[in-house]
Amino acid sequence: xxxxxxxxxxxxxxxxxxxxxxxxxxxxxxxxxxxxxxxxxxxxxxxxxxxxxxxxxxxxxxxxxxxxxxxxxxxxxxxxxx
Amino acid sequence: xxxxxxxxxxxxxxxxxxxxxxxxxxxxxxxxxxxxxxxxxxxxxxxxxxxxxxxxxxxxxxxxxxxxxxxxxxxxxxxxxxxxxxxxxxxxxxxxxxxxxxxxxxxxxxxxxxxxxxxxxxxxxxxxxxxxxxxxxxxxxxxxxxxxxxxxxxxxxxxxxxxxxxxxxxxxxxxxxxxxxxxxxxxxxxxxxxxxxxxxxxxxxxxxxxxxxxxxxxxxxxxxxxxxxxxxxxxxxxxxxxxxxxxxxxxxxxxxxxxxxxxxxxxxxxxxxxxxxxxxxxxxxxxxxxxxxxxxxxxxxxxxxxxxxxxxxxxxxxxxxxxxxxxxxxxxxxxxxxxxxxxxxxxxxxxxxxxxxxxxxxxxxxxxxxxxxxxxxxxxxxxxxxxxxxxxxxxxxxxxxxxxxxxxxxxxxxxxxxxxxxxxxxxxxxxxxxxxxxxxxxxxxxxxxxxxxxxxxxxxxxxxxxxxxxxxxxxxxxxxxxxxxxxxxxxxxxxxxxxxxxxxxxxxxxxxxxxxxxxxxxxxxxxxxxxxxxxxxxxxxxxxxxxxxxxxxxxxxxxxxxxxxxx
Numbered sequence: 001x002x003x004x005x006x007x008x009x010x011x012x013x014x015x016x017x018x019x020x021x022x023x024x025x026x027x028x029x030x031x032x033x034x035x036x037x038x039x040x041x042x043x044x045x046x047x048x049x050x051x052x053x054x055x056x057x058x059x060x061x062x063x064x065x066x067x068x069x070x071x072x073x074x075x076x077x078x079x080x081x082x
Numbered sequence: 083x084x085x086x087x088x089x090x091x092x093x094x095x096x097x098x099x100x101x102x103x104x105x106x107x108x109x110x111x112x113x114x115x116x117x118x119x120x121x122x123x124x125x126x127x128x129x130x131x132x133x134x135x136x137x138x139x140x141x142x143x144x145x146x147x148x149x150x151x152x153x154x155x156x157x158x159x160x161x162x163x164x165x166x167x168x169x170x171x172x173x174x175x176x177x178x179x180x181x182x183x184x185x186x187x188x189x190x191x192x193x194x195x196x197x198x199x200x201x202x203x204x205x206x207x208x209x210x211x212x213x214x215x216x217x218x219x220x221x222x223x224x225x226x227x228x229x230x231x232x233x234x235x236x237x238x239x240x241x242x243x244x245x246x247x248x249x250x251x252x253x254x255x256x257x258x259x260x261x262x263x264x265x266x267x268x269x270x271x272x273x274x275x276x277x278x279x280x281x282x283x284x285x286x287x288x289x290x291x292x293x294x295x296x297x298x299x300x301x302x303x304x305x306x307x308x309x310x311x312x313x314x315x316x317x318x319x320x321x322x323x324x325x326x327x328x329x330x331x332x333x334x335x336x337x338x339x340x341x342x343x344x345x346x347x348x349x350x351x352x353x354x355x356x357x358x359x360x361x362x363x364x365x366x367x368x369x370x371x372x373x374x375x376x377x378x379x380x381x382x383x384x385x386x387x388x389x390x391x392x393x394x395x396x397x398x399x400x401x402x403x404x405x406x407x408x409x410x411x412x413x414x415x416x417x418x419x420x421x422x423x424x425x426x427x428x429x430x431x432x433x434x435x436x437x438x439x440x441x442x443x444x445x446x447x448x449x450x451x452x453x454x455x456x457x458x459x460x461x462x463x464x465x466x467x468x469x470x471x472x473x474x475x476x477x478x479x480x481x482x483x484x485x486x487x488x489x490x491x492x493x494x495x496x497x498x499x500x501x502x503x504x505x506x507x508x509x510x511x512x513x514x515x516x517x518x519x520x521x522x523x524x525x526x527x528x529x530x531x532x533x534x535x536x537x538x539x540x541x542x543x544x545x546x547x548x549x550x551x552x553x554x555x556x557x558x559x560x561x562x563x564x565x566x567x568x569x570x571x572x573x574x575x576x577x578x579x580x581x582x583x584x585x586x587x588x589x590x591x592x593x594x595x596x597x598x599x600x601x602x603x604x605x606x607x608x609x610x611x612x613x614x615x616x617x618x619x620x621x622x623x624x625x626x627x628x629x630x631x632x633x634x635x636x637x638x639x640x641x642x643x644x645x646x647x648x649x
Contacts, residue, residue: 007416009484019553026550029543036535041452042460046540052464053543059468060551067343068562074570075344081568081577082221 029053085125086132088144089154089192092119093161093185094205100177109169112177116161119188123154131194139254142194148525149379153191153315155523156383157184160307160390167394167502168300179212180304187308191315195254196244196273199316203240203280206309207233213301214293222296228573229293233309236279243272259320260370274321280313281364282357284333288573290357291341295349295406299397302349306356306393307386314363314382323370331368332462335361339469341571346564348396348406348478352389355432355474358466359385365463366447369454372526377446379524384431384439384513391428391506392478395421398499399482402492408477408564413487421495422483424503431510433475433545434467439513441541442520442532449530468548475545476552481564 008014030050040046048054096115103111128151132144146154161184171177183206190202207230214226246269248254252262259270279286290310294302321327338354338361345351359381366378398421399414400406415422427438434440444467451460494500513520521528555561617623 009413009415010487019557022546022550022553026547029539029546032539032543036539038536040536041449041455042457045457045461050543052540053547055464056468056471056544056548057551059465060472060548061555063339063465063469063472064343064551064555064561067340068560070340071344071562071569075565076568076570078566078568080570 026053026057085130085144087122088132088189088198089123089126089146090119090185090188090190090202092122093181093188095185097178097181097185100174100181104174108174108177112165112169112181113162115181116158116165116184119161119185120155120158123158123188133194139197140195141197142255143198144192145194145256146192148523149319149375150191150315152379152383152523152525153311154188156386157188157191157308157311160184160386161188163390163502163506164300164304164307166505167303167397167499169498170496171298171300173216173298175212176216176298176301179209179216180301183209183213183304184308187312190312194256196240196247196256197254199256200237200240200244203276203312204234204237206312207237210305210309213305214297216298216301217296225293225296228577229289232279232289236276239272239279240276243269243276245269246272256319258322260322260324263321263324274324277313277316277320278330280309281317282310282313282334282360283330283364284337285572287334287338287357288571291350291353291571292573294353294356295347299401303390303393303397306352307390310356310360311382311386314360314367314378317364318367318375318378322367322375324368327364327368328456328459329368331361331364331366332459332466333361334358334364335466336462336469339466339473341569342469342473343477344562344569346407346409346566348408348411348482349393349400351408351473351478352392352396355392355470356385356389358470359389359432361466362444362447362463365459366450369447369450371450371453373446373453373530374450376521376524376526376528376530377443377448377450380443380446380520381440383520383523384443384510387506387513388428388431388439388510391424391503391510392432392474394499394503394506395425395428396478396482398495398503399492401499402495403490406482407566408481408485409566411482411488411490412485413483414490414492415483416487417491418483418494420500421503422479424500424507425479425483427507427510429475429479431514433471434541435475435514435545436533436538436541437511437514439510441514442517443513445532445537445541446528446530464544468544471545471548472552476549 030053033050038047045051093115096111096119099111100108126144126146128146128148130144130146131142133140133142135141164180164184168176168180186202186205186209190199190206193199193202211226211230211233214222214229244254250269252269259273263270265271275286282290294305297305317327335358338357342351342354342358345354363378363381363385366374366381368374396406398418399411402418403411403414431438431440434444448460448463448467451463495503517532552561615621
């Protein structure tokens with residue numbers, strides 16, 4: 001059985017670069033808030049520096065943790081209904 | 083003559099051709115029918131109404147206006163794409179039911195009165211169930227049954243509502259009900275429920291996650307498009323501006339994403355994602371302003387394309403691998419690179435990345451919400467937007483095509499699927515970059531400009547930081563793994579609780595019945611034993627007495643009589 005050629009995602013170093021890239025891009029996006037003046041509908045909320053980014057991050061983390069909790073209650077075997 | 087045929091009739095009747103057509107001819111027919119039907123639709127003038135009188139009632143089988151035209155265009159486009167996607171299928175039952183299904187959905191969209199709507203409504207239910215049953219396994223059979231019961235029930239509610247309305251003297255026209263709506267008006271309430279079932283309102287939604295993953299590879303694609311978007315059209319037509327819909331829609335947008343995160347079957351994840359997207363549209367309908375309704379229509383249009391694209395990609399995976407469980411997939415990009423790319427385009431569109439279709443449509447709804455200063459709703463929808471990116475934008479492509487290498491090396495999707503996905507992806511990109519043509523289709527004039535610096539930066543912030551959250555949760559191993567499992571939804575009530583209760587009730591009644599029968603039987607047995615004792619072979623009354631004894635007793639008896647008579 002021949003050895004399959006390694007693709008670039010198989011190399012852990014490349015994956016690390018992707019991870020780092022995401023965090024760097026994330027930081028940059030927050031800083032982009034400095035580039036323009038806001039005219040938001042919701043002054044109190046959208047006016048906060050980096051609001052969308054922070055909301056997105058917190059929302060996702062909260063979502064996943066809540067879903068994990070839900071799994072404790074709702075998870076059953078695959079053939080539960082059969 | 084042709085202007086008396088409602089749009090979609092060519093498809094409904096043309097489906098019957100597949101009884102006779104096989105092979106190449108069948109494939110040609112499958113592609114030609116949607117085109118012909120679309121040309122038929124275009125032959126109608128805007129504002130055309132066809133009315134007929136039946137049994138003293140005014141029916142309007144055909145109504146062409148800007149709102150229904152949006153749906154007419156996208157339904158026909160989707161019909162063609164779905165046909166191309168499923169052209170390899172040899173099962174003619176699927177072709178017949180799929181084409182009829184599409185035809186009835188189109189007919190329903192152009193129905194001007196509630197009775198015509200009802201007929202097409204039930205027809206969509208009856209034809210679409212075969213796309214589930216076509217999987218031909220037990221799970222699909224059961225899921226299809228539940229689906230059919232629920233969908234037909236939706237139609238029954240519609241009819242009941244119509245009858246009540248007519249009995250109150252209201253007409254049959256299918257127009258805005260919101261202005262005359264109040265909670266004690268049973269007729270309108272029933273109609274709202276009927277639409278709500280097909281639109282997967284909260285607590286009426288379970289059939290979506292139950293039935294769609296059990297359909298065939300191509301069948302589920304058809305299913306994901308027509309039933310739910312027909313319901314959205316019906317809501318937009320009948321209940322635009324109904325305030326309660328804003329809350330219903332916001333809840334609908336939020337709760338499925340929790341289920342989507344822990345779900346293993348990626349097609350069920352897409353079903354939940356569909357439910358979430360429907361929520362956005364329902365909010366838009368609830369607000370009812372021109373901008374909001376435009377948003378709902380535009381988002382329905384774009385959603386058909388990008389959600390369809392995601393279903394196509396997952397369908398391709400299922401076609402090649404045999405299943406769609408995130409736990410057992412991964413690393414497929416190596417052998418299915420094009421499917422991966424197209425899937426990512428769909429994922430970017432549903433997440434509303436700038437340059438993709440969702441960006442120019444979802445924002446119409448969000449802006450409409452903001453203009454109403456509905457802060458809580460806006461925050462809920464923003465949460466839902468981050469959530470959508472999470473489970474549809476990241477989870478689906480990641481666990482299917484990247485993640486850990488599952489060792490599976492399926493071939494690339496067949497050419498017809500690739501072409502379909504490519505066309506759809508191209509349209510998603512086109513709409514995203516050049517929204518003008520779509521905006522011109524919308525029922526109200528559009529002043530909204532999607533590409534402003536603020537909007538682009540805000541959206542990118544939301545998305546890239548959601549991606550960062552996913553990455554963070556993954557590298558810290560907080561993110562839950564994909565597991566083979568079933569997660570309970572509200573349908574637990576009628577799939578486990580209700581059968582269990584019925585079972586208990588049946589057993590109780592049965593055992594009481596048994597006890598009673600037992601008592602009665604024992605009683606009767608005792609009586610029969612008693613009788614047997616007296617009259618049976620050993621019994622007193624059955625003994626034979628000898629003749630001499632009888633004669634003696636007779637003589638004594640007669641003698642006693644003589645004595646008594648003389649004295």
